[in-house]
Amino acid sequence: MANPIISRTELAVGQKAMTVKGVVRKTGFMLALSTLSGIGLFFYALMSGLSASFVYMLALGSMFAAFGLGLFLTFKPQMAKTLAVPYALLEGLFLGSVSLIAMRYAPSIPLTALSATFVTAAIMLGLYRSGVIKVTEKFRSILTSAIFAILILYVIQWVMRLGFGSSIPYLFDGGMIAIGFSIFVILIASFSLLLDFDNVERGVAMGISSDYEWVYSVGILATLVWMYIEFVRLLSYLQE
Template sequence: MRSSNPVFSRRGFGRDNGYAGFNTAPQAGGPAVATQANPYAQPTGNPYAQNPYAQQDLQHGAPPQAPATTGRMTIDDVVMRTGTTLGVLIVTAALSWALLPVDDAHISRSYGIGIGAALIGMVLAFVQSFKRKASPALILTYAAFEGVFLGVISSIVDNRIADGAAMQAVIGTMAVFAGVLVAYKAGWIRVNRRFYGFVMAAALGFILLMAVNLLFAVFGGGDGLGFRSGALGVVFGVVGIILGACFLALDFKQVEDGIAYGAPREEAWLAAFGLTLTLVWIYLEFLRLISILSSSD
């Protein structure tokens, strides 16, 4: 099964019967069976099969724990890379908030810089998504430009639409992250093929509707079909946050699988990149939802 984030979609994680593996899907009581091509695959099958955990049976739907091995991804690697990526994003967001005023005399220039930074960040995200290996410099550059965009758009919403909206969106994003992490670790969320298929189908429909709404807004003016304003905007904002939470569960599963099945340490940067994409999605949905609710008062 492929991940929700494009950064993982080209990686060699596979799932079978609700379980996951790196290049292989271990079957309970049986040998690992290859599931799909993987840039780290070797002719002999699973390149990590010599590790004891690769031959263990899965219990309760959770992959076995990988022993400490030099050059393999660990949870500490993921935490450090994610913290670094988010740190760069937060710093540039704070700088753009402070240095790009959004008063009547400067809002057009600041908004233009923010949109330009968003487009550059989008291009960098696509470039990294299609690269076979992680590029820390590219990922951190993406985070920097994405931070500029978030700083500008957050300042506009906070200063001109809803006072305190940015902090509320940050708290909401942190709450969703913590809630999904607790639910995932407690086993309340089971990530399997059915879950993945449902989330991806819902996400595709959501994105298509937003694209249609944007086209109507561009060529017809106003709010398009109204999917991003009023009562419908509130509904779609909530749906967007729920989808973001589902993406987080998929990302947590991919990180867990990568650690358990001996993914190379460089994959930690990709995990950080994927988590950052999802957290930005959730934050923006919260920000939009708060602005809609404040405008309707």
Template structure:
């Protein structure tokens, strides 16, 4: 199960059967799953084929006994996600307090924040290309990302829009809750078409942002204006919507991993993906608040 953030690929998307669990309706409590519908029952496409706790599912029948030890559960996902988000929040709070953004210190604080962001990006890329979760990498990513978020949030909150950070947090929590309710209610159907649309839209979004950044670097100003004014607001809303779509993909991946007997350590990858997506949504909200207040 690879993270579902807007940059990195997903192990659950197999070359043989497409996205894990598409066109299936597994029930984690032991419903019968056919070998054609269960991506974890096929040795060539199943990333968990060596998981001894998933062997009972490979014949298309529920386990003879309710074995849960060694298999990923929802509690595992919640615990690991709470750990990564907790580390991120603590380091963000510390950087907010210890790295002042007044006129005398803003350059130094901003430089530390950007450096932490680059280190976090490298750690995220390393983890994304590893076949197995490395908790130390994931927690370290959360720590460095927290430093970056703390500095950026402090700058926006203290120099552009008072209360911006809290507004962004509330917006992120609202999106998370809304997508979770919509997903559990069946209003969002995650299938091949949904996955393809989200990935294509995200690729286009990222390419536009890169082009805008290049124009800003070499041409000065706001580049093509995709991150300021009316266009900035529009693309900020699109960014939040894309983040919401990736949350749905994350929920689907967690659900499939639990249903098909993913090993317990895969919960760290689920936490990694959810953390990346939530950071994405938070940053888009923070940017939106900054743009809206700058245009007043």
């Protein structure tokens, strides 16, 4: 599956089945929460003059908290209805703090990355709905392997950065290899949206309970946040 949060099969069939509209509404609600949380932090930091070190620590803290909550929902998807709101708020804090950090490279990066994220998401939805790209089992398997490989690289990078103050050679240093790797990750994140869309349609076809619409919404939000962060990373490299 594209996103571990919605890859579990412990989803129950209920009296009221989930719908695509239900997932869309809940995803929109969570996006709004994340946006408000991120914008609130962004302007508060600008007006109050929060230090760069505090913003950096907030970025790390919110990232790991959201990651941990998402990991918990992977094993307890029935809790998504309760934890979706705090998850969205944490993602908003993460987005806001990352945007503040990105402004050190260029003030235009956050807005450009946000625009690129939503344009890309719209394009992928169009490609999926038109059937130009079909989600086959082979496509799903290859993409899932790529996603987990990238996740492993991220974990190694976090350990090296936080534990030793170093980095994986070439992949995160802003050079041409790092730019190429960032473009590759953006492509993988974009294609993973196709799997998220397909997962929603599969859930609807299976008659899964509407309570689990929150699970799919959390998964889509996680993918969109991933895309945004990678666009920010790429734009920061290009500014350097």
